[in-house]
Amino acid sequence: MPITVEKLKKDILRRIEKFERKEIEISGKNYPVYIFEKDEDINLFDGILFAETDDKRELSSLLNYKPPVSGYAARLGIIVYRGEEVIIKDYRAKDKYIRKTIAKINKLFLKKLYKALEEPSPKNFEELFNRSDVIEEFYVLYKKCKEFLLENIKGLSGDRERREFVDNFMMQMLTLWYLQEKGFFNKDKRYFITKFEELKQRKLLGGFESYHDFLRHFFNKISGYSDGPYVEDEHIGKCVVIGPAVFLDGERGNNEAITIPDKCFYQKGVTEKLVNLTPKGRRRMISERDIDFDVPLLNLFESRDWVDGDIDEYVLGSLYEKLMTEEEKKKTGSYYTPGKITEYI
Numbered sequence: 277m278p279i280t281v282e283k284l285k286k287d288i289l290r291r292i293e294k295f296e297r298k299e300i301e302i303s304g305k306n307y308p309v310y311i312f313e314k315d316e317d318i319n320l321f322d323g324i325l326f327a328e329t330d331d332k333r334e335l336s337s338l339l340n341y342k343p344p345v346s347g348y349a350a351r352l353g354i355i356v357y358r359g360e361e362v363i364i365k366d367y368r369a370k371d372k373y374i375r376k377t378i379a380k381i382n383k384l385f386l387k388k389l390y391k392a393l394e395e396p397s398p399k400n401f402e403e404l405f406n407r408s409d410v411i412e413e414f415y416v417l418y419k420k421c422k423e424f425l426l427e428n429i430k431g432l433s434g435d436r437e438r439r440e441f442v443d444n445f446m447m448q449m450l451t452l453w454y455l456q457e458k459g460f461f462n463k464d465k466r467y468f469i470t471k472f473e474e475l476k477q478r479k480l481l482g483g484f485e486s487y488h489d490f491l492r493h494f495f496n497k498i499s500g501y502s503d504g505p506y507v508e509d510e511h512i513g514k515c516v517v518i519g520p521a522v523f524l525d526g527e528r529g530n531n532e533a534i535t536i537p538d539k540c541f542y543q544k545g546v547t548e549k550l551v552n553l554t555p556k557g558r559r560r561m562i563s564e565r566d567i568d569f570d571v572p573l574l575n576l577f578e579s580r581d582w583v584d585g586d587i588d589e590y591v592l593g594s595l596y597e598k599l600m601t602e603e604e605k606k607k608t609g610s611y612y613t614p615g616k617i618t619e620y621i
Contacts (some may be wrong), residue, residue, distance in 0.1 A: 278379045278551055279386065281359045288354060291393040292324050298348045303337040309350050312396040318346060324396065325350035330358050343367045352401065364404070377581050383554050386408065413562055414580065417550065420564055421571040422446060424540060431534035441534065445529060457582040462513030469574055472542045482511040488536040526603055542574040548578035
């Protein structure tokens with residue numbers, strides 16, 4: 277089961293309350309700081325700030341806090357926001373923070389967090405913010421998802437042709453999901469799942485026979501050229517025009533002979549399974565042996581935090597380099613990253 281916000285807060289406080297508690301002022305409000313390191317020679321006392329807020333402006337103040345060069349200061353900030361997210365900020369490093377949906381926090385991340393709180397040190401803080409394990413874990417799940425697609429896609433006869441199509445399609449969807457999280461599509465951060473659910477509930481207009489059929493229409497609309505920055509119709513809503521940059525193969529999945537069944541996109545209950553996956557035995561990382569169920573594409577994406585959580589531009593860039601075939605690298609002449617795509621847009 278995912279950790280609850282109350283359990284998370286209790287676990288955090290249990291680990292930091294062993295340190296001396298002081299208070300610091302941020303934007304006219306006092307916050308507790310638990311001092312774990314004292315340097316009396318320079319009169320600097322570093323601690324862990326713990327705060328809860330539902331207010332966006334207060335959150336901004338907490339994230340923009342600059343620690344003083346002397347006195348009591350927060351080195352690490354842990355902020356529970358609206359009872360749904362936890363933001364962890366390294367105040368001694370520029371723009372170094374993680375924003376996690378509490379319901380998506382897995383045991384591996386909790387282990388790193390608790391170790392950093394129990395034994396505060398630069399090494400443990402660095403490990404907390406290190407996301408190399410995120411890349412490797414996501415890659416394992418991504419390959420499992422790819423296998424599921426390859427087993428079920430129809431309309432392509434050659435094995436190489438099937439693999440190239442699936443590689444390109446998955447990377448297109450990976451990038452589009454990232455842009456969805458930025459609010460590019462109908463300002464809905466669950467846009468692709470929303471449309472899938474509308475299709476299943478017969479609320480999605482347009483006579484689409486499958487979700488892949490809807491995606492063809494969506495791809496055509498957002499990848500074309502437009503007089504304005506948006507395209508809008510009754511089927512897709514109001515979406516940012518992306519242009520061809522996202523579509524690595526120069527195509528938009530328009531081959532109508534190709535079909536992908538809906539089960540390859542989303543299945544109820546699978547997201548929770550992915551969040552709660554743990555390695556078997558003494559292994560630190562999950563492997564394909566730990567996954568005894570199918571992994572639909574949207575469930576995989578939904579199970580991870582994006583932008584400021586697990587998957588951001590840095591992680592996506594690393595994933596692209598790992599996922600792109602040598603042939604694709606030669607074809608594009610470069611590595612595609614969200615930064616390049618956003619710059620193009």
